[in-house]
Amino acid sequence: MGSKSKSKGYRTEYNLVKRFQAAGLDAKRQVLSGALPDHPHDIKINNPDFIVEVKARKNGAGFKTLKRWMGAADALIMHEDFEESIVAISLPKFIDLLLNNSNYQKPYELQRKEKQKEYEQSKRTWAAGKRKEIYQKKREALKKAKQKLQQKKI
Numbered sequence: 001m002g003s004k005s006k007s008k009g010y011r012t013e014y015n016l017v018k019r020f021q022a023a024g025l026d027a028k029r030q031v032l033s034g035a036l037p038d039h040p041h042d043i044k045i046n047n048p049d050f051i052v053e054v055k056a057r058k059n060g061a062g063f064k065t066l067k068r069w070m071g072a073a074d075a076l077i078m079h080e081d082f083e084e085s086i087v088a089i090s091l092p093k094f095i096d097l098l099l100n101n102s103n104y105q106k107p108y109e110l111q112r113k114e115k116q117k118e119y120e121q122s123k124r125t126w127a128a129g130k131r132k133e134i135y136q137k138k139r140e141a142l143k144k145a146k147q148k149l150q151q152k153k154i
Contacts, residue, residue: 012056013042016091020045023095026107048103 013029020027026046043052057063066088070076074093079085089097098104106114 008056009042009054013054016052016054017043019091020095023099024106024110025095025098045098047105047107048098048101050098 010029017027017029020043028044028046030042030044041051042054044050045052055062060067066076070088074089076088077085078088
């Protein structure tokens, strides 16, 4: 495989991983994908567990017939006698299926960020309440001091 093909494959895999992550999925590009027996495919999605193989073509060679067969359908199921059927769907539909899977849980980092945001918000709310309480006590003390001064003048 030429270096242009390698870099194109890497770039495509990297962009897909970023797209999965932006949607809230825990996805990682497989290290040395295809080169190691333990990592024969390109992308690993955790939660729900999914292994993804990516193919990129400059002009869609090999994909045109699939696109024509699929037409406006949501999915294309290809069946070969005595073999397991395979399914082709659009990437947005695939992401939606993963996110709505009953086994889906937000990635730890996303959960942590949300908890941190909640904590920061509660700190701000608590601090605002404390400031209000302090200012109110100061106003009351000032009011009492003014009343005492007025009483001494009388």
